[in-house]
Amino acid sequence: MDLTKKDKRHVIHPWSDLGSDAEPMVIESGKGVHVFDSDGNRYLDSISGMWCVNLGYGNEEMAKAISDQCVQLAYYTPFGAMASPPSIQLAHELSQLTPGDLNFFQFTNSGSTAVESAIRFVHYYFNCLGQPEKKHIIYRENAYHGSTYLTASLNGKKCDRSYFNYITDIVHSTSDPNPYKKPEGMSIEDFCDLRVRELKDKILEIGPDKVACFIAEPVMGSGGVIVPPPGYHKKTLDVCREYDVLYISDEVVTAFGRLGHYFASEDVFGIVPDIITVAKGITSGYQPLGAAIISDKLVNRISGESASENSYYTNGFTYSGHPVTCAAALKYLEIMKREKINDHVLEVGSHFMKRLKTLKEFPIVGDVRGVCLMACVECVVSDNEEENIAVAQRVDEHCQAKGLIVRPYENLCILSPPLIIDKAGADQIVDILRDSIISTMNEMG
Structure with a gap:
């Protein structure tokens, strides 16, 4: 056969x-x-x-780094207080490249699990702060954020919706910011303001006390490489700040060189979000790895002396921070810099x-x-x-x-x-x- x-x-x-x-x-x-x-x-x-x-x-450099790590340490559990050198070093190296105070990393297996972990962290965060009603998530039409149960429910592409079930009670969509589809005769500036106002109206419709986060790809990938109007991301971030809504920048596609920068959020679009999600290019596709990158501000509010009683963070994966995948990412970053x-x-x-x-x-x-x-x-x-x-x-x-x-x-x-x-x-x-x-x-x- x-x-x-x-x-x-x-x-x-x-x-x-x-x-x-x-x-x-x-x-x-x-x-x-x-x-x-x-x-x-x-x-x-x-x-x-x-x-x-x-x-x-x-x-061959990538292949050798992967092979060498397999011999050194192929795997060990990342759960609890256990760690491996490659995951620690990768987190440190990435923290030198991330915008603002985004210095905490939850490593995952993929882009889908990175976004899933980001959303779960947001819910956990507001629960710890005594705001359990802040659960609702706003995404955009033609977005793609993953294929787990939760992330698939945040996909705004019509063809991604088939005979599966989807979460419907806490997810809400707004229109995509595609300038090609703007109303005839409307200026690009007015179109941008229209889409930003739609986000604000959606937050007010749901209730700011109930909206947890807004998630957006800097450039929408599989939904059609949609580049938003100038200023769109800054203005949507301002709206989120006004209503205490966390901003997740889904950089699974755009990070690690695709747009000519390690991260596109700040370097291309001038924003420092609360959370960035990454995967794909982080290892040049040679190993499966993703991460939710979370700001110091958020983590510090719910950890250490500020942690809630019995505040176990029960989210993660067998292969979180896998030493071989992290070794591949470290080698990719080395090559990116050198070349x-x-x-x-x-x-x-x-x-x-x-x-x-x-x-x-x-x-x-x-x-x-x-x-x-x-x-x-x-x-x-x-x-x-x-x-x-x-x-x-x-x-x-x-x-x-x-x-x-x-x-x-x-x-x-x-x-x-x-x-x-x-x-x-x-x-x-x-x-x-x-x-x-x-x-x-x-x-x-």
């Missing part, structure tokens, strides 16, 4: 159509910015696996976005948006959503046939290449996309 048949027989894939007979593409190996399937075909991976393989494939990855991303990312925006000349391209090496091409041919989705899927199929993997989502072609890509590689992505758009238009007649 070959690999595809074994896969169909035994594996349930995330976000897969269980009614489909389609066989999976089996990726067997990778080197640099390319991956190779089981038939020997080579593809330029313009999605970094899933936003995460920042250093590209086959990095000046952020500077490289800023240079190549500017070139990439400039080239991508030339695709707006085609009538089937409605919008091109993004920041640095996080981008999206939106296909629009009519007011019919299904027609737009079909066009984007055809563009994706042409790209794959021409040796480029893009991430299709509804009528979007999402791009997030490895951070090591050079300008020639960025040009190749745009050139193949251009050819694929032309091929699609020719088929449409």
Whole structure:
């Protein structure tokens, strides 16, 4: 039985159509910015696996760091008063990079568990302060925050809602801040104020004494690489401060170089949130690791002499602070600094976005948006959503046939290449996309 048949027989894939007979593409190996399937075909991976393989494939330094740690100490429990050197050192190293007073780290297994832990900490925090009614969470349409029970309930993408159950009593959505969808004739400044006012109105509708937190991706990732209007994050943070609502910045995608900085919250958008969640690029995808990064102010209010009686923090995971994953993260940070990855991303990312925006000349391209090496091409041919989705899927199929993997989502072609890509590689992505758009238009007649 070959690999595809074994896969169909035994594996349930995330976000897969269980009614489909389609066989999976089996990726067997990778080197640099390319991956190779089981038939020997080579593809330029313009999605970094899933936003995460920042250093590209086959990095021997990363492999050696992982191997060495496996020999030194493969695992020990992180529960209670137990720790391993890599997790301690990683927390210290990260604290030198985080904005403001975000110096406490709860390590997790993934982005979903990082966000889950952040929300659970917020609830725990307000319970400790004697404010048990502050439970409600505000998220945004087209957001993506994870796939645990709680975090899946915070996803604002329609296609993410299927036959599962979702929490509905303490979660509330507001509109996404996509400038491309702003009302005709409205200025970008007025659009920004409209979205900020909507958040304020939602807090007042629920009751400030009941709203615990607002969660937002600096740039909305899988929901369409939505870059908010200038000043949006600062203004929403001000609203949260006004009503004692905690601000969670979900940087699972944007942290560790994707936008040319270790963290985007302060360096790109000028805010210092209460909590930042990270994962994906923290290990360049070489090991599974996430973290909820929490401010000193919050932790100090409920710990030490300020701790509640019997205040056990009963949240965590068997693999929290896993020594091998933390060793991988430490090596990635070392390489990032030495190779000046952020500077490289800023240079190549500017070139990439400039080239991508030339695709707006085609009538089937409605919008091109993004920041640095996080981008999206939106296909629009009519007011019919299904027609737009079909066009984007055809563009994706042409790209794959021409040796480029893009991430299709509804009528979007999402791009997030490895951070090591050079300008020639960025040009190749745009050139193949251009050819694929032309091929699609020719088929449409």
